[in-house]
Amino acid sequence: xxxxxxxxxxxxxxxxxxxxxxxxxxxxxxxxxxxxxxxxxxxxxxxxxxxxxxxxxxxxxxxxxxxxxxxxxxxxxxxxxxxxxxxxxxxxxxxxxxxxxxxxxxxxxxxxxxxxxxxxxxxxxxxxxxxxxxxxxxxxxxxxxxxxxxxxxxxxxxxxxxxxxxxxxxxxxxxxxxxxxxxxxxxxxxxxxxxxxxxxxxxxxxxxxxxxxxxxxxxxxxxxxxxxxxxxxxxxxxxxxxxxxxxxxxxxxxxxxxxxxxxxxxxxxxxxxxxxxxxxxxxxxxxxxxxxxxxxxxxxxxxxxxxxxxxxxxxxxxxxxxxxxxxxxxxxxxxxxxxxxxxxxxxxxxxxxxxxxxxxxxxxxxxxxxxxxxxxxxxxxxxxxxxxxxxxxxxxxxxxxxxxxxxxxxxxxxxxxxxxxxxxxxxxxxx
Amino acid sequence: xxxxxxxxxxxxxxxxxxxxxxxxxxxxxxxxxxxxxxxxxxxxxxxxxxxxxxxxxxxxxxxxxxxxxxxxxxxxxxxxxxxxxxxxxxxxxxxxxxxxxxxxxxxxxxxxxxxxxxxxxxxxxxxxxxxxxxxxxxxxxxxxxxxxxxxxxxxxxxxxxxxxxxxxxxxxxxxxxxxxxxxxxxxxxxxxxxxxxxxxxxxxxxxxxxxxxxxxxxxxxxxxxxxxxxxxxxxxxxxxxxxxxxxxxxxxxxxxxxxxxxxxxxxxxxxxxxxxxxxxxxxxxxxxxxxxxxxxxxxxxxxxxxxxxxxxxxxxxxxxxxxxxxxxxxxx
Numbered sequence: 013x014x015x016x017x018x019x020x021x022x023x024x025x026x027x028x029x030x031x032x033x034x035x036x037x038x039x040x041x042x043x044x045x046x047x048x049x050x051x052x053x054x055x056x057x058x059x060x061x062x063x064x065x066x067x068x069x070x071x072x073x074x075x076x077x078x079x080x081x082x083x084x085x086x087x088x089x090x091x092x093x094x095x096x097x098x099x100x101x102x103x104x105x106x107x108x109x110x111x112x113x114x115x116x117x118x119x120x121x122x123x124x125x126x127x128x129x130x131x132x133x134x135x136x137x138x139x140x141x142x143x144x145x146x147x148x149x150x151x152x153x154x155x156x157x158x159x160x161x162x163x164x165x166x167x168x169x170x171x172x173x174x175x176x177x178x179x180x181x182x183x184x185x186x187x188x189x190x191x192x193x194x195x196x197x198x199x200x201x202x203x204x205x206x207x208x209x210x211x212x213x214x215x216x217x218x219x220x221x222x223x224x225x226x227x228x229x230x231x232x233x234x235x236x237x238x239x240x241x242x243x244x245x246x247x248x249x250x251x252x253x254x255x256x257x258x259x260x261x262x263x264x265x266x267x268x269x270x271x272x273x274x275x276x277x278x279x280x281x282x283x284x285x286x287x288x289x290x291x292x293x294x295x296x297x298x299x300x301x302x303x304x305x306x307x308x309x310x311x312x313x314x315x316x317x318x319x320x321x322x323x324x325x326x327x328x329x330x331x332x333x334x335x336x337x338x339x340x341x342x343x344x345x346x347x348x349x350x351x352x353x354x355x356x357x358x359x360x361x362x363x364x365x366x367x368x369x370x371x372x373x374x375x376x377x378x379x380x381x382x383x384x385x386x387x388x389x390x391x392x393x394x395x396x397x398x399x400x401x402x403x404x405x406x407x408x409x410x411x412x413x414x415x416x417x418x419x420x421x422x423x424x425x426x427x428x429x430x431x432x433x434x435x436x437x438x439x440x441x442x443x
Numbered sequence: 444x445x446x447x448x449x450x451x452x453x454x455x456x457x458x459x460x461x462x463x464x465x466x467x468x469x470x471x472x473x474x475x476x477x478x479x480x481x482x483x484x485x486x487x488x489x490x491x492x493x494x495x496x497x498x499x500x501x502x503x504x505x506x507x508x509x510x511x512x513x514x515x516x517x518x519x520x521x522x523x524x525x526x527x528x529x530x531x532x533x534x535x536x537x538x539x540x541x542x543x544x545x546x547x548x549x550x551x552x553x554x555x556x557x558x559x560x561x562x563x564x565x566x567x568x569x570x571x572x573x574x575x576x577x578x579x580x581x582x583x584x585x586x587x588x589x590x591x592x593x594x595x596x597x598x599x600x601x602x603x604x605x606x607x608x609x610x611x612x613x614x615x616x617x618x619x620x621x622x623x624x625x626x627x628x629x630x631x632x633x634x635x636x637x638x639x640x641x642x643x644x645x646x647x648x649x650x651x652x653x654x655x656x657x658x659x660x661x662x663x664x665x666x667x668x669x670x671x672x673x674x675x676x677x678x679x680x681x682x683x684x685x686x687x688x689x690x691x692x693x694x695x696x697x698x699x700x701x702x703x704x705x706x707x708x709x710x711x712x713x714x715x716x717x718x719x720x721x722x723x724x725x726x727x728x729x730x731x732x733x734x735x736x737x738x739x740x741x742x743x744x745x746x747x748x749x750x751x752x753x754x755x756x757x758x759x760x761x762x763x764x765x766x767x768x769x770x771x772x773x774x775x
Contacts, residue, residue: 071550197763203550204482208689209762212755215686219752344564348557355554408569415565421558422538425551 021363021433028371035378042253045260047377048370052267053328055369058353059271059278059362060321065351066360066435067287068314069294070199071207076346077214078319080221080338081190082183082326087171087234087336089179094170102166105158112154116147162226168234169227176240180327187323188316190217195315199308214347222338236334241266267328271366274321278362290314291360291437344414349376352417356424358431367433375420376413383412444594446724456600458715459708460673463611466707467666468681469691470618470700471659477635477698478655479539481552485559486663487685489534492563493527493664494671494680495571498578500526505581516578516672517606523668524661531660532653534559560682567678576676603672614665615704618658622700627654635698687714687751690758696768705770710754717744717753 036044057075064070097103123143126136162169198209221228228234241262242248249255281287293300293307301307330336349372357368387409391402402408424431468490475483500519511518538559539552585602622628627650634641634651642648667681674680681688691710695702722742745753761769 198759201762201766203548204553205693205762205766207550207553208482208686208693209759212686212690212758212762215755216752216759219749219755223746223748344561348561351554351557404572408572411565411568411573413565414561415569418558418561418563418565421561422555425547425555425558426541429547429551 017436024432025367028367028374031374032370035374041257042260045257045264047374049260049264049267049332050329050377051370051373052264052271053325053332054350054353054373055366056267056271056274056328057322057325057350058357058365058369059274060318060325061350061354062318062357062359062362062365063278063321064315064318065354066358066365067282067290067294068311069203070311070315070318071203072210072315072318073207073347073351074194074210074214074217075322075350076341076343077210077217078187078191078322079326079329079346080214080217080341081187082180082323082328083330083336084221084228084338085183085186085323086176086179086237086327086330087228088169089172089174089182090176090238090331091171091173091234092238093173094166094168097162097166097168097170100161100165102158102162102169105154105161106169109151109154109158112150113147116150119143119147159224159226168225168229176238176331179331180324183327184320184323187326188320191316191319192312195312199311199315211343211347214343218338218341228336228338231337231339233335233337233339235336237331237336239263239331239334263332275362275366282362344417348421349417352421352424354431356420356428356432358434360435361431361433364431364433364435368431372417372420376417379413379416380410384409444591445596446727448591448594448596448598450719450724451598452596452600454712454715454719456598456604458712459608460604460711461714462708462711463607464666464670464673464684464707465688465691465711466704467611467614467662467669468684468688469695469703469707470615471662471666472688472692473695473697473700473703474631474635474655475659476692477700478631478638478652479543479549479552480638481549481556482689482697483659484553484556484685485534485563486659487681487683487688488560488563488567489527489531489660489663490667490670490681491567491678492530492667493523493660494667494676495567496526496530496664497523497668498576498671498676501578510582513606514578514582514584514603514672516668517603520610520665520668524664527664528657528660531656531663535652535656564678564682571678573678578672578676601673603669607669607673610665610669614662618662618700621658627651631655683751686758687754690754690761693758693766694761694769696770699768699770702768702770706768710757713757714750714753718747718750719743 032044032048035047039047057079060078061072061075064072120140120143123140126139131139194210194213198206198213201209222230224230225232239259242259244252244256244259247255247258249258289300289305290310292303293305293310297307350369353368353372354365355368356372357366358364384406387402387405391405394400394402468486471489472483472486475481475486497516497519500523501515504515504519509515509518538555542551542555586599587602587605588597588599590597620628622632630641630646631651631654633644633646634648638648641651670684671680687710688707691706692703693706694709695704695706720741720743722739725742
């Protein structure tokens, strides 16, 4: 690590600081803190992807799915208890559906082992398919009446009314469990196949959470989710602006502390033998395997770790807006943007991921007012010439940010393929 | 007979329409993968872009006053296809070729294609807004009905649907002839098989790459326009179906054009069959059911909300169990 590199990094970070101060002067404290909450949450998600892609070279394009799981975990954990559900017949029916699902799972697992009793080849495939079909039908026969009852009598299952920070932890764990199952099945796939598979899985998660009204209220959305710190109304400050700023600042400082802890831990892990092993697997997994490393287990481990961080980040985002809306998740806003962050920041570099996360969120959110300003100027200009004005200027200006994201990714790949703050591996001769 | 007509309308007609769109898209995806070895994620948006090119041309035709018995959006295709092909070529020139020349890994090209997706989508939304548009604002969408003896309902399909299926058949036949008869097509197959060997054998690989983009771009434009004629034109027209298209290409084995066509129809029919309500077909057998059995009102395999999810599930299952496609060994 040379001093030139350090100076460059410091300059870039200082530049980002100047941009944020500019935003603050323009938009005021309340909006800037809101922007920074979003930026910091996304920075954590970018760290998660950086662990997967930067440390291990895993091509996870299902970030959105893990964010949704995190968001839903907050609903389940910290949304107030729904008495109407617990006093109805719902828990009983749901319990039967869970039993049916478990029995189905046992049936499928048993079917996978029929070769022990001499059924092999095509016959085994047939048995397995039949087992899956029976398991599915059995589950459907129990879950369908349960969902109808819950939706008509109680609306949805509700939550457990626990503390939101516990919800964030549950979000990470839920995302981690799903990542374990996904990774177990998919991590053997080649890069682009893994990308397509994870996109598909994220879409399946989205479809499920969007349509399981009994669990998530679907498109009806769940709100308000409780905050871990006092909200603007709970601060007890009379002045509306001041209470808003206090509440948001409280939330932001909580996030900053959490992320600082996670960042330090990740940096330590990266510098430790564990990190070196991960880089070895990423750069040449065959050689690493020859050295006796359990490549599959290590890759699964890192996939789960990355998804855990994404789940926490997704939980933070929903908690802040106090809303879980499964219809609001889009691949562009929740998967591709995170990829842009990691690529622009520098794959493999945690500082880069944090930098990229904050930079891209600021650019993404600021491109709307900036382009609206530009478009309005253009509009007055063309009207001054005597042409017709641009129809729905504001709605069109908003679309500029999608284009901008595409331009950023293209420029980054062309001119800074290793990112703005690239990975720098410390070697002994450097010291 | 009513039940049979219902089945034909709900499964045969909509399955073939969906299958044709998927097949046309998947052929492009699979050709690009075969030649350039990367998953071209921007293919869906190239379809949307093609549809908007046709839309602009159709508007121009309408402004001049050209009226034909066929939909104007279909008449403009001979002009729209070259434009779309040129756009596809320039996208390759501007965004993929510089990276290829630097010798980056295919993964980087996949990321670049996501950048292209975002740019195309941003530009389309910028210029056309986010509203739905229709090709049939100034002309009527003809609907054919075939009366079936003994049935109250009739088999019905619209003019764009007929045109879509006809053009798919024509395009697939033309592609088949090109790949098997022409020098360039044979070169394309050779390069898909083994790029280095093709280069040593004197095949102009640059020309093959250009041909690939021309074919993929025009097929994308064709599929996008026909889809927009059938439903409506909106900026996320094909972005939403890019995954089913990948599912189709992967089911058929990435890199195999014939597999992609079969995969397209397979995925299309799987989607329509999965959400089809079987109880309406089984209704005639109501009387022969054993005592105590009643026919539930909804007997579909999955709820209608999960229609697209069927494609994702097929995609993931095929990737996990047969990543080289289900026709492995059958195709050359």
